[in-house]
Amino acid sequence: MLKMLLVDDEPLIVQGLQAVIREFDEEIEIIGTAKNGMEALTHFANEPCDLVITDIKMPKMDGLQLIEAWKKEQPETKFIVLSGFQEFEYVKRGLAIGIENYLLKPLNETELLETITQIKEKVEADFQATGDDEAYYILRDNALWRWLNDRIGIEDWKERMALYKMPLAKEMRTALVWIQPMYGQVDRTADGWHKLQSHLRAEYPFMLLNPEEELLIGLMAEDEAGIAAQITTVYEEIGALIGVEQCFFLMSEVGTGTAYFPKAFRGLEQLLQERLVSSPGTLISADKILPHRWRPNFSQHQLARALVLQEKEKTLTWLDNFFTEWEAHLYESDPHQVIRVLSEVALMMSESDPEQLLKAIRRLDGAATPCELKTTMLELIHPFFDRNQHDDNSKSPIIQKIISYVTEHFTEGMSLKTLGAKFHINAVYLGQLFQKEVGSHFTDYLNQYRVNHAKEVLMTTKQPVTVIAEESGYTDMAYFYRQFKKYTGYTPNGFRKKEKVQ
Incomplete structure (x- = not known):
């Protein structure tokens, strides 16, 4: 993860940079902002930082003075300089002290993001070159995980493949294996676990740890027999170091080339629930799933x-x-x-x-x-x-919501099924709860409410019955007439005449 500091005495510039950078790459961490070089040096020089984007002209300490002082504390930090003027002396001084780029305001967003991308690749490459294995593998595993989850485009992926010196293997047969240690069964701080990681990393270029510290291994061979031999080897190595009975093993179908791995991963995700009906230590794959003859009987x-x-x-x-x-x-x-x-x-x-x-x-x-x-x-x-241990005379929050919704939307089509979907509650349960707390079935309650509205309009206006029916939530006139007579004992026209006589 690239760590970045923003230094500028113009708040709008800082806010704009934050918005653009966060939208561009959510993995970039902005460790802070400062109004001038002195503030940046005082508050952030001791915090790990990969990139500082700084203005040139600022009070107390300008951008170039900041860079010179900062490099004494963190010589590996990269710098991008911003300026409102194309001043040759500043450019010359900046190049002399090792800035990555000198950008004029107003900023060209494309040029800024390209420069940040180049710096990020340099930082990642530096980890590899300096032999910082843990930091290197954190970055590489993160890139692999994002790729498996389709969060990296193909061109970006090819660049990362080249950066990490990983083979494309376009013609080779490939498969993906997901090894999941059972929660609480494997000590992930033990020597065996760390030895297993080191051994698999050395043997398989596409081995990674996901955020849950589970192992994913990309297998590559000339043919399917070679893939089968590799999975046997992996199984034996895990058995020797931590015990296969402590893990679930999921294996994808065999495909071609490393470009197949994201599709293979989606297939593995579809197999996750098969762990529920499999013993730890057994290989779970699409071609080994037993027929599902039993299904739960649920009332x-x-x-x-x-x-x-x-x-x-x-x-x-x-x-x-x-x-x-x-x-x-x-x-x-x-x-x-x-x-x-x-x-x-x-x-x-x-x-x-x-x-x-x-x-x-x-x-x-x-x-x-x-x-x-x-x-x-x-x-x-x-x-x-x-x-739900509330007063028997009160209504539960969900029923209160339903009654309020009916009051505001009774003219619209609705049923227990649509309300269940809207309010994220099981329709059968909602129906029984409504009857218990309101004292009537939901359909009866809704029709009674609509008929009461229609009665009010019939008594107070001269609108045609067809219009009143529609405004009361009924699109079927025959159904409206049946419901109206059910709850009043009259037809709509008969009810209107009766009320006029009275």
Whole structure:
């Protein structure tokens, strides 16, 4: 990560630079800003900094004086100088003390960003040249990870390949292996773990650590037999150093060339949930997945009722029974269906809190074992029942939102399904909760509200019935007439005549 300091006595210039740089590359860290050279030297000279962008003319200490003093503390820092004037003496002095570029205000954004890109590559290359392995591999692994996640363009990637001296291997057969140590099972500070990393880095150019400190290895060979031999070797090396039973192994299908690796990674992501029905230490790959003969039998209405009626013990019993039945059919089950069911349950308990729901879904998707899944569900269930111990006479926040929404949008089309999607809550659970707290089915409540509105307009205006029906939320006149008579005992015209007589 490139660390940068901005020095200029014009606040608008500093703000503009911050905006442009952050939009250009989110990995650049701006360690601070200063109004003049003295302030920059006093507050930041002892902090690691790769690049200083500084104005020339500033009070107390100008840009060139800052550079000369700074280099005594951090000689490796690079500098870009800004000026409002093309002054030859300043340019000459700047070149003499080793600036990277001299840019005139108003700044040419393209030239600035090109210069920053060149400096970033120099800094990365310097890490490699000085033998700073840890810093070099952090930078390289970050670049590889961004590439696997399609966050680097092809031209940018080719430049980085050249920078890190990595082969393109256009004609070779390739595959990607993802090795995930089980949480809490592997000591990542132990010698065996570090020896494994060093050994794999030396043997495989495309080995990296992702942000979760899991290993990804790009295999390259002349044919598929060579790929199979390499995965066997990797498996044996891991077994010797940390134990294969402590890890999950995911392997992509075989492709051609290193350009295949991002696609291979997307395939591996699709295999993640297969960990739930696989034993640690076994190889998980698309061609080795067993047929999914068992799927969970899930009654939404039964569970929704238990949640609505605040029956915590019944809910916990349902959860225990679900996991007991699943584990009895574990290796023939479809993990995607299991996650779908548990996600629906999480949706019931989210109470229209999108942030809570998103966290829950991410944890469910990321779980590697049934135990992790059950723990996640229990961490949702207990707070849900604690949160809902409100006064029996009050309405829960989600029902209050629904009633308020109906009041403001009753003329629009809506149903439990559309409201569930809008407010991020399971539709079945919402329907049962609404009936419990309001005392009627949602459809009855909505029709009653719309008919009451229509009655008011019929009594106070001379608008045609067709217009009133549409303004009350009805597009089907026959349905409007049926609902109006159901709740009033009259047709719309009959009701209007009755009210006039009275």
